[in-house]
Amino acid sequence: MSVYTLTIDGKDVAGSDGQTIMEVAEENGIDIPGLCHLEGIHDRGACRLCVVEIAGSPKLAAACVTQIAEGMEVTAHSDALLEYRRTITEMLFMERNHVCAVCVANNHCELQDTAEDMGLTHFDLPRISPKADIDASHPLFAIDHNRCILCLRCVRVCDEIEGAHTWDVMHRGLDTRVQTDMGIPWGESPTCTSCGKCVQVCPTGALFEKGRAVARGSKRRRPFLPWMKVVAEERGL
Amino acid sequence: MSMPDGAAPRPRVATVWLDGCSGCHMSLIDLDERLLEIFERADLVYGPLVDVKEFPEDVDVCLVEGAVSSEEDLHRIRMVRERTKMLVAFGDCAVTSNVPGMRNPIGVQPLMDRAYIENVTLAPQVPTRGIPPLLPTSQPVHKFVDVDVFLPGCPPHADLIYTMLDDLLSGRVPDAAGARFGR
């Protein structure tokens, strides 16, 4: 495997063939924000928070999907990039109906964290305020589309890790929604294994576990699958 | 609070409570003993915490809690803006409309129907007398008037409020570091 040397923000770094800019940056302690990126599932370059400049290229590249090359000069942080990222974060807040104060993920939310990192203190862009639904038909979990940022981590983890492919996407543009099994209620899904991976990977409070109060949706200390099984047994499911 | 002879006039601070839960004012009270220090350096001339009926002229700093939701709110915020040098959007409702804004996708009429008609068994009616009409949507303060400082948080932590007031009273530009939406 060949090793490439490159610079990120002027720092000399090295990585192997096939690695992305995001991976190499992470290994070298350079933090590039990203909300659709999650280690372990494939990247899609969609949230656009991880856009970086590459010397010699007129276009911005998404760090999560751009593979490194020998001699690449990457700018991951600049005033312009910060401005882009701040605006994109603002767009995500304005797209649906995010109300941190009453959200189960309050203080456990990657969107909230991103806003803080960007120094985002208020929103100037027009608020879209769509009417979005909540599907609480599943016995353990619920989805509040008002808080979904369409990172599609749930779709990918369900497909690539759990192998169930319960989640997918429907409609387009602003009407895009994640859906379970061709749009049937989650609780009626014959393919959902109730593993909870989608809830675990959701960066916001869109996917949450029922019965958790505001700001009690911490995912950090939750043991993964075995614990979910215990809960299911306790509830007689 | 009388002024010592020869000293420069102390900055005049006001607070305003629009469509919010008063939690931001509670957080202000959480400054505890630091309140004494702040109001050694400034006068509190108006707000829910003092008994003054009219919003005075020549206010230096005004903390505005709450979103602009009714015609009364709009009238007040415009008046406050006219009489204030530094206007602070204080807390998430003032900054983003937050919880009051949750009604926005629903619309005023369905909202009123749900609250006062559909779930009422005895003489259902929408109250109108002596109550300012709601605006079509609840909006953050900066959608109507210019805002000088934004301090998000639900509520903003007392430490952040202290730092901001300290900065403002010392003539520094407040730094938003550490402020975040929600908690």
Place this chain on the structure above:
Amino acid sequence: MSDMPAAARPVRRRVITEEIAEEPPRATAYVCEAASCLSLQSHDITVRLGEVVADAGLGDVEIKRVGCLGLCAAGPLVEIAETGRLFEKVTPDAVGPVVAALADVKQTDVRAPQGPFFEKQLRVATENFGRVDPESLDDYVERGGFEALRRVLSDMTSTEVREEVTRSGLRGRGGAGFPTGLKWTTVAKAQGTQKYVICNADEGDPGAFMDRSVLESDPYRVLEGMTIAAFAVHATEGYIYCRAEYPLAVARLRSAIRQAQRAGYLGSGIMDTSFAFDVQIRLGAGAFVCGEETALIASIEGRRGTPRPRPPYPAVSGLFECPTLINNVETFASVPTILRKGPDWYAAIGVGKSKGTKVFALAGRVVNTGLVEVPMGMTLREIIFDIGGGIIDGRPFKAVQTGGPSGGCIPADHLDTPVTYESLVELGSFMGSGGMIVMDDTSCMVDVAKYFMDFCRDESCGKCTPCRVGTTQMWMLLDRITTGRATGGDLAQLEHLAAIVQRTSLCGLGQGAPNPVFSTLRYFRDEYLAHIEERRCPAGVCTIEQPAEVMA
């Protein structure tokens, strides 16, 4: 040894064009049966003409169904082949003058000039328009069809084909203008045993109908172009991705593919060589973004039609992760002529880096709406005023919108600009696929920008944040401006947002979406300001709400 295996060389030859036994007709009437005229019952005219001619005993007259005659505004059209006389707005009940003209045709007749609409055009991709029957393979072959393919398969190596295409200077006619020869070479050199050729017929720009016309009027040409491309890049399978909203184009393509397969122009052993290539049609379900190549590929693969970041480019990893050549309909349609007449002939047309000809769909407030093909470098004024016949009712010209939702509006000051890929970009617009919407003083430019933003917002696939959210927010700001609710701050925010959407979006749809806003701001900023500061619409299009005091 060339890079094409010897097996692809001709094994034996066969004369395809058989002698036509019958006497050629003395007079021929071309009846346009492309979508525009067909929608005005031009097929009834064909039938009626046949009856009337038979009744009149004119046995030596042919009534022929042809593709687009070009001047769609005046349809249904009938042309007398020998004299070039064009009958406009013909109805089935009044075919008398046509029949009389047919009866008058003499052996000595020569085609008379038909006026600037036709004379100033130079037809390459559309050379058979209004001449061949789009559903007749024999007719296409008779007019030189498949000659280029024969030459390629019998006398050339794939390298030579690519060199000729490169030398012709042909660039992608779908919009971006990527050099076709370079693309072909990249695909040919890419690693992989299986390669694909895809024809992008998912034409979706508002006001654009070039590809539809080509497919409806001369479908074999596209198949020939694709087959030549397949030979040049070593592909064996091809797809035509055509939008389902083009039923006539699809029907004619289907018929063309079937006939070409039967006659040995598609399938295995093409033209009696060992070269094999076959084409399938895939129908798009109406998503504009599926015209973006990576979204188109995803759609053919049966997945959601959303773009993905490039690289890898389709030329390296495209359909089913195999090297894939994607070209637009018009690009493929230009190839047979280039290889028949030679790359130098083609390269001599046009100016600078923009060689050859370009098909434009003239639409909007222009007299001669229709389909035109002109040499690159012709000025906008010639296209709109000489060919297009100027503005309807003699009103003042205001702007021409080129390039669809990713393009821009060009004002009167720049009418003398020669049309090339580069000049249009310099003017803040874009060649695009070739839509040209002409506007007069009855158009409000802010409203135009809002229209295109509404289009982009509606057609955004929803994958990346800036396009999904940003286009809607830009539309909301434009809506505020056109209804008189905006402030100067909204205008500044619009420009800020436009810059970010352009810079950070994932695919060309999002990156190009702010262009109509940028170009209208560049040339018509005063109209924006009139809406915002004076609360009036100079063109009288927008309904401005008078400022109502919110306070009770």
